[in-house]
Amino acid sequence: MAFEVHYRTATCGELTVEDVDREVVLSGWVNRRRDHGGLIFLDLRDRYGLTQVICDPERSGGAHKIASDVRSEYVVQVKGVVSRRLPGTENHQLETGEIEIVAQEMEILNASRTTPFPINSDAIQVDESLRLKYRYLDLRRSRLRDNIVLRHRIVKAMRDYLDERGFLEIETPILMKSTPEGARDYLVPSRLYDGEFYALPQSPQQLKQLLMVGGMDRYFQIARCFRDEDQRADRQPEFTQLDLEMSFVSEEDVMSLMEDMLIFLIEKTVPQKHIKARPFPRLSFKEAMDRYGTDHPDLRFDLPLIEISDLASAGTFGVFKSALAAQGMVKGIKVPGGASYTRKEVDELTEFARTLGAKGLVQLAIQSDGTLKSPLTKFMTAEEVQAIVNRLEGQPGDLLLFVADSVKVCNEVLFRLRVKLAERLKLIDPQEMALCWVVDFPLFHYDEDLQRYDAEHNPFSGMDETHIERLNSDPLNIRAKQYDIICNGYEVGGGSVRINVAELQRKIFSLMKMNDEQIHEQFGHMLEAFEYGAPPHGGIALGVDRLVMLFADEENIREVIAFPKTQSAQDLLMGAPSPVDEKQLTELHLQVRRQPQNQETRS
DSSP states (O other): OOOOBTTBSSOTTOOOGGGTTOEEEEEEEEEEEEEOSSOEEEEEEETTEEEEEEEOTTTOHHHHHHHHHOOTTOEEEEEEEEEEOOTTOOOTTSTTTTEEEEEEEEEEEEOOOOOSSOSSOSSSOOOHHHHHHTHHHHTTSHHHHHHHHHHHHHHHHHHHHHHTTTOEEOOOOSSBOOOOOSSOOOEEEOSSSTTOEEEOOSOSHHHHHHHHHTTOOEEEEEEEEEOOOOOOTTOOSEEEEEEEEEESOOHHHHHHHHHHHHHHHHHHHOTTSEESOSSOOEEEHHHHHHHHSSSSOOOSSOOOEEEOHHHHTSSOOHHHHHHHHTTOEEEEEEETTGGGOOHHHHHHHHHHHHHTTOSOOEEEEEOTTSOEESGGGGTSOHHHHHHHHHHTTOOTTOEEEEEEEOHHHHHHHHHHHHHHHHHHTTOOOTTEEOEEEEEOOBSEEEETTTTEEEESSOTTBOBOGGGGGGGTTOGGGOBBOEEEEEETTEEEEEEEEBOOOHHHHHHHHHHTTOOHHHHHHHHHHHHHHHTTTOOOEEEEEEEHHHHHHHHTTOSSGGGGSSSOOOTTSOBTTTTBSOOOOHHHHHHTTOOOOOOOOOHHHHO
């Protein structure tokens, strides 16, 4: 129930048959106007819902005259009486569908131009660029409005859940120091300090750890974060995360809290959805890569990937031999019922694989009578081919598809192909939430371009205590105390138990080829803080935008952000980024040096 204000005594979503004969004042937008040759019906809309208004010339000529002039998206105020609709005219899809308002007075509060796209229908497809340019109109549409309401409820539920468990919501600065954290910083020039810059935070990582040193024990924040990186459907230059840190905890403590909270969020905000498995399954990083080709697998369906490199070494099939000779692999997937696919359907899958970097797909169809149809039968014995069929547990009617290439290409292609096949085979339940943990990440990977070790996630992650001695001899075989939470094929969060000892943290930086001066300049504040009694601590960050996207059944995060950027990081509504005048540049000690355009760009 909304509180009464000057322009209304009720909202357009709250009146029912219990309010019949009540005098009310409603204000909102005209969603639709229908003239029945005397009676005029208006559907009046606000954020809360929609109410039908009837304007009868015999009962209120003034209101009827004004209703004759209004059009869609006019803002109007209506005074009238709640009346029960005639039998057979009810709209049971609306909360207010059993009543209507008999108008006594009406006032146009503001007229509207014809909108650049329809507001009263989500069924009509509208170009996204147009929607983003007129986002304030897009927000009036029911789909986007519902997404924003859902986002509010999810964030509020997060706050309530954590508050009940002793967490403090603490804000951290937006203007920070630029430090290497994996992505490119957004820089803010300083007017007062010539040639020096702030950076917008990629995350509050260092600050939340310093809060633990400060004894805050349990911290969280709905944090704004910024990363200047290439955009994707689930990525924006500025985004929101639930940032969280706890003192005196193990990996299990953080994971248990998050698992319980996610179950709570789903049950409270999207009760129509069901969780596939509780407790959430746990996969090691290696298991996830081996079985699904990715560290963020979609577990709503099976379709595992199976490596057959050992079996592929038999025979004389050149495609397999070449990949294995180049230290690659051969990996496959079973397509249930795929033996009946047409040549065109198989060619489409092959072309899809090629666009992802594969040279093609090797096919093995198991006919309904059990006979095998594949180029492999020309280069391998019947027993060798049957061993491959057995490895993939192939049955009559199945199609087996293989990629022979580098490990990276095999995994990337089959990971994407697996999802495409699941969609084609209709194996995905849209109401299912398949959550899992991916654990046992390596602490480091080796960057061949930079010729150095680099952190798999971030340089602050702790490690298995029994592996610390490997830092000097075998850095690539150290288990990080890192955990990622995955939902329906998206990484929605990740965290770790942190390093809290200065010398150990310094060692990590040095393995990343940072010298003493760089370490002191970029992280000296943290290392000094650790020398004043830093407690064991750990935490996690959940991507709020991705989480709401999944809860709302959207395909990109722009649909759950009030004012997003485009996929090319532009703000079409405000026209950003944009030039600034010379005076501002002078105050900031900046001079714009434009990149020379090549002939193709100029044309």
